[in-house]
Amino acid sequence: MDRDLTFDADLAALAWQLELGADVALGETPVNRYDAAAPTAPAAPPAGAARPVATGPAPAAAPDTSDAVRAASEAAAQAPSLEALRGAMAAFEHCELKRGAKSLVFADGLPGARVMVVGEAPGRDEDIEGRPFVGRAGQLLDRMFAAIGLSRTAADPAQALYITNVMVWRPPQNREPTPDEVAMLLPFLQRHIALADPAVIVVMGNTPLSALLRAKGITRLRGQWAEALGKPVLPMLHPAYLLRNPAAKREAWADLLCLKARLRMNG
Ligand code: URA
Numbered sequence: 001m002d003r004d005l006t007f008d009a010d011l012a013a014l015a016w017q018l019e020l021g022a023d024v025a026l027g028e029t030p031v032n033r034y035d036a037a038a039p040t041a042p043a044a045p046p047a048g049a050a051r052p053v054a055t056g057p058a059p060a061a062a063p064d065t066s067d068a069v070r071a072a073s074e075a076a077a078q079a080p081s082l083e084a085l086r087g088a089m090a091a092f093e094h095c096e097l098k099r100g101a102k103s104l105v106f107a108d109g110l111p112g113a114r115v116m117v118v119g120e121a122p123g124r125d126e127d128i129e130g131r132p133f134v135g136r137a138g139q140l141l142d143r144m145f146a147a148i149g150l151s152r153t154a155a156d157p158a159q160a161l162y163i164t165n166v167m168v169w170r171p172p173q174n175r176e177p178t179p180d181e182v183a184m185l186l187p188f189l190q191r192h193i194a195l196a197d198p199a200v201i202v203v204m205g206n207t208p209l210s211a212l213l214r215a216k217g218i219t220r221l222r223g224q225w226a227e228a229l230g231k232p233v234l235p236m237l238h239p240a241y242l243l244r245n246p247a248a249k250r251e252a253w254a255d256l257l258c259l260k261a262r263l264r265m266n267g
Pocket of ligand 1 (some may be wrong): 112119133137
């Protein structure tokens with residue numbers, strides 16, 4: 001790197017990195033954090049040298065997700081409380097996302113609230129703060145629910161929200177979680193819902209829609225009540241989608257009114 005760069009040029013280079021989407025500072029030498037104790041790679045053999053013949057054990061097969069799903073199901077079933085469930089997730093070592101994330105983003109709001117919101121996964125802001133939906137999409141989510149009298153800070157379960165995500169660890173670069181990652185955390189989400197015991201679940205976006213309802217196509221299915229785990233579920237457009245497509249706020253408003261009507265009907 002050119003060490004003679006001026007302060008302004010350094011700043012501009014940094015701004016450009018941010019523009020490109022860089023959100024973490026890296027050292028100049030790569031570090032394999034998945035394998036901290038890995039021996040350094042042997043020097044490449046000189047050109048033309050015979051390739052060494054592998055004599056060690058065969059490379060490990062790709063991890064079998066069914067083991068992870070089984071471990072998650074057992075751990076989740078044994079959690080008698082939300083606090084215990086959080087601890088069980090913190091001790092769960094099968095999900096690689098955990099190694100790249102700063103926080104386990106478990107939930108926010110009032111456990112026992114009438115409405116439980118399930119989003120996709122923490123983003124950068126959520127990973128830093130350790131709470132779901134605190135970035136721009138989260139601020140929009142708060143405004144949306146405030147418009148029908150619901151808030152994550154309310155003390156009365158009838159006006160409160162309880163908020164979580166399918167994934168508790170941030171996927172790198174905010175990529176979509178893979179089906180395997182969703183499958184291994186689903187038993188925890190199911191237990192989370194059973195313990196929080198909301199009257200109604202709102203699923204925001206495609207990831208919780210397919211995790212809980214095994215359905216695809218949030219733009220088609222939004223606003224249509226369904227049922228999961230014995231509870232009514234309302235699929236809604238994700239607030240991040242609404243930030244990108246402000247015209248769709250009309251549909252989101254219709255869904256919020258539909259939620260409000262259902263809550264009023266149920267007393
Ligand atoms: N998007 C989500 O789905 N969840 C969050 O917590 C933040 C953004």
